[in-house]
Amino acid sequence: MTKKILAYIDHFHGKAQPSSWESLGLAAVITKDLGGETAALILGEGVNELADTAFQYGADQVLLADSPILKDFRPEPLADMVAQAVKDYQPDLVIFPTTSRGRTLAGMAAVDLDTGVMVDVIGLDWAGGEISTTRPIYGGKLLAKLTCSTSPQIITLRTRAFDKPEPDSSRSGSVTALEVGLNGAGVATSITSHQDKGGGVSLSDANVIVSGGRGVALNPALEPPADLDEEAAEVWKAEQGFALVQGLADVLGAAVGASRAAVDAKYIEYDHQVGQTGKVVSPDLYIACGISGAIQHLAGMRSSKVIVAINKDSDAPIFNFARFGLVGDMHAILPPLTSALKEYLAG
Amino acid sequence: MITKPGSQVQEKYNQLSNYKEGNSVKIIVCVKQVPDTAATMTVDNGAISWGDAPLIINPWDEFAVEAALNLVADQGGEIIALCLGKEGETEAIKHALAMGADSAVMVSDPALEGADNVAASKVLAAAIQKIGEADLVLFGQQSVDTDTGLLPVQTARLLKWPSLTLVSKFESVNPGDGKIQVLRSMEEAGQIVDSSLPAVVSVTKDYGEPRYPSFMGIRKASKAEYPVWSLADLGIETPSSSIAWPEVTEPVQKEIVTEIIEGETPEEKAKSLVEKLIAEKVL
Numbered sequence: 001m002t003k004k005i006l007a008y009i010d011h012f013h014g015k016a017q018p019s020s021w022e023s024l025g026l027a028a029v030i031t032k033d034l035g036g037e038t039a040a041l042i043l044g045e046g047v048n049e050l051a052d053t054a055f056q057y058g059a060d061q062v063l064l065a066d067s068p069i070l071k072d073f074r075p076e077p078l079a080d081m082v083a084q085a086v087k088d089y090q091p092d093l094v095i096f097p098t099t100s101r102g103r104t105l106a107g108m109a110a111v112d113l114d115t116g117v118m119v120d121v122i123g124l125d126w127a128g129g130e131i132s133t134t135r136p137i138y139g140g141k142l143l144a145k146l147t148c149s150t151s152p153q154i155i156t157l158r159t160r161a162f163d164k165p166e167p168d169s170s171r172s173g174s175v176t177a178l179e180v181g182l183n184g185a186g187v188a189t190s191i192t193s194h195q196d197k198g199g200g201v202s203l204s205d206a207n208v209i210v211s212g213g214r215g216v217a218l219n220p221a222l223e224p225p226a227d228l229d230e231e232a233a234e235v236w237k238a239e240q241g242f243a244l245v246q247g248l249a250d251v252l253g254a255a256v257g258a259s260r261a262a263v264d265a266k267y268i269e270y271d272h273q274v275g276q277t278g279k280v281v282s283p284d285l286y287i288a289c290g291i292s293g294a295i296q297h298l299a300g301m302r303s304s305k306v307i308v309a310i311n312k313d314s315d316a317p318i319f320n321f322a323r324f325g326l327v328g329d330m331h332a333i334l335p336p337l338t339s340a341l342k343e344y345l346a347g
Numbered sequence: 348m349i350t351k352p353g354s355q356v357q358e359k360y361n362q363l364s365n366y367k368e369g370n371s372v373k374i375i376v377c378v379k380q381v382p383d384t385a386a387t388m389t390v391d392n393g394a395i396s397w398g399d400a401p402l403i404i405n406p407w408d409e410f411a412v413e414a415a416l417n418l419v420a421d422q423g424g425e426i427i428a429l430c431l432g433k434e435g436e437t438e439a440i441k442h443a444l445a446m447g448a449d450s451a452v453m454v455s456d457p458a459l460e461g462a463d464n465v466a467a468s469k470v471l472a473a474a475i476q477k478i479g480e481a482d483l484v485l486f487g488q489q490s491v492d493t494d495t496g497l498l499p500v501q502t503a504r505l506l507k508w509p510s511l512t513l514v515s516k517f518e519s520v521n522p523g524d525g526k527i528q529v530l531r532s533m534e535e536a537g538q539i540v541d542s543s544l545p546a547v548v549s550v551t552k553d554y555g556e557p558r559y560p561s562f563m564g565i566r567k568a569s570k571a572e573y574p575v576w577s578l579a580d581l582g583i584e585t586p587s588s589s590i591a592w593p594e595v596t597e598p599v600q601k602e603i604v605t606e607i608i609e610g611e612t613p614e615e616k617a618k619s620l621v622e623k624l625i626a627e628k629v630l
Contacts, residue, residue, distance in 0.1 A: 075510050100532065103496055103500075104510065115465075117464065117495070117590070119496070137492065138382075138494075139491060140598070141387070142390065142596065142597060142598070143595065144592045146591070147591050189540050195536060208629075252630075270552045284629050285624070307603075314607075320603070323604075323627070325608065327607060328613060345630070
């Protein structure tokens with residue numbers, strides 16, 4: 001039973017979310033096994049270059065809509081286009097990356113197409129052509145097996161749960177232009193401006209994450225400026241601690257994470273929170289500094305390949321999940337660790 | 348105490364629902380009861396269990412309730428907490444009322460057992476229409492049990508209202524002009540979005556700390572009465588579900604052998620760790 005697969009390429013103003021290519025990698029594995037073909041769906045303005053990249057990552061053909069109406073992320077016209085593309089192409093399976101936009105568009109398109117969405121999938125089985133998926137629930141504390149009885153089946157893939165294929169620059173294919181039958185005036189939303197997020201490596205895509213917890217504020221050697229009250233002094237100390245975390249992250253090209261305790265204490269912005277009410281991540285290497293390992297935090301990071309725990313308290317639960325443990329003060333260990341890694345990576 | 352439709356509470360509620368003037372804003376906040384995030388989850392004979400962990404309002408929903416309270420404090424209006432759940436799942440509604448929501452509606456029907464997101468959204472959309480005249484429907488960004496984050500966008504799509512997801516700031520809300528401006532988060536940047544009202548908004552943790560319920564609020568909430576609507580009350584058939592969960596399992600824990608890195612000084616420990624990481628091929 002062959003499969004026609006449509007993979008949505010998520011991007012911001014033409015710059016793709018890397019997890020988009022993971023969908024094409026999965027599609028190639030399925031169609032190699034069952035037969036069939038994969039189309040990449042690209043919606044935006046001035047996005048022709050993304051089509052070339054989609055072929056390199058395994059698309060057999062590209063469906064592309066280029067229009068100023070689709071330039072900024074506005075869910076309504078984009079979801080209209082997704083539903084139209086599905087009706088035209090008639091795929092059995094539609095794959096989105098689980099990004100903020102991918103999740104939104106998958107959900108809306110499912111309503112239009114009278115089908116369901118299996119969100120944040122980490123495993124997929126297609127034995128006999130019947131697709132079932134596995135996804136984490138309760139912040140990864142449990143796993144659910146899901147099936148969808150209607151067609152097309154729509155899934156969103158958790159970032160980094162499936163391999164990104166090697167690009168093959170010799171591949172190419174045909175681009176089908178989709179007609180944009182939308183009228184900009186009929187769209188209820190408009191984007192007035194964008195605000196920068198200050199760069200940095202994104203947690204979800206990171207190969208390596210260095211995280212800080214309550215311990216970042218506990219450097220006994222620091223003397224905060226005298227004019228700060230108790231709370232401000234604690235935050236000041238935490239900022240010095242997170243500077244060490246950032247220093248190590250910079251050397252490793254890593255993203256900076258944080259425990260909920262650190263975010264709630266206002267040591268760092270919420271964007272960095274890893275855990276059940278933050279981001280769920282699974283990098284190759286996760287270095288937890290001054291994090292004790294509350295169950296909510298563990299739920300968000302324990303599928304990391306290798307976990308390193310640095311903590312003063314040898315009884316901290318995080319050590320039960322760590323491949324390597326360093327019992328000691330992170331403020332003493334991070335500077336020599338950062339220079340040792342810098343030396344190795346330079347060398 | 349939970350009361351049935353047709354009671355005095357229901358009539359009083361119907362009167363309240365017509366209230367609207369000037370730039371005051373009528374907000375429906377969708378809330379859900381979940382097990383505490385500190386709970387250890389297990390599967391016993393195929394059923395999900397959280398042991399004796401407390402049941403709480405979905406933590407993400409508290410941000411939505413907080414946003415609603417601030418909007419109404421600024422420009423007047425009304426907040427209705429709406430909860431879809433099994434009968435007796437009252438923690439989310441109680442918490443929203445204790446924080447300061449004016450009234451609540453529970454939607455509960457045995458036919459909704461196993462409903463998927465699209466089915467649940469259809470029920471919520473019907474309840475939102477029955478409540479009527481809402482300017483804004485607020486959700487938390489997702490629930491900590493099933494983590495799908497689909498209900499806000501699917502409910503909006505069914506209502507044919509704009510979906511404003513992952514909002515951390517309300518720049519302006521003008522029901523008089525039918526306009527709203529919000530700050531929405533994406534991976535790469537924030538977006539200032541202008542939209543028409545009514546709209547569905549999901550609120551992120553970046554919005555700001557939710558308040559603790561006051562003692563008076565908790566007392567008031569414990570005595571509050573609110574209607575429980577069935578599918579028949581909403582005038583809809585049981586919506587069909589495409590997604591089934593034939594099996595839930597506990598993840599197989601990788602056997603982890605923890606190696607404690609020894610050393611006399613931090614420098615020695617650091618050097619030793621780097622060697623181990625090189626051997627583990629993760630650098």
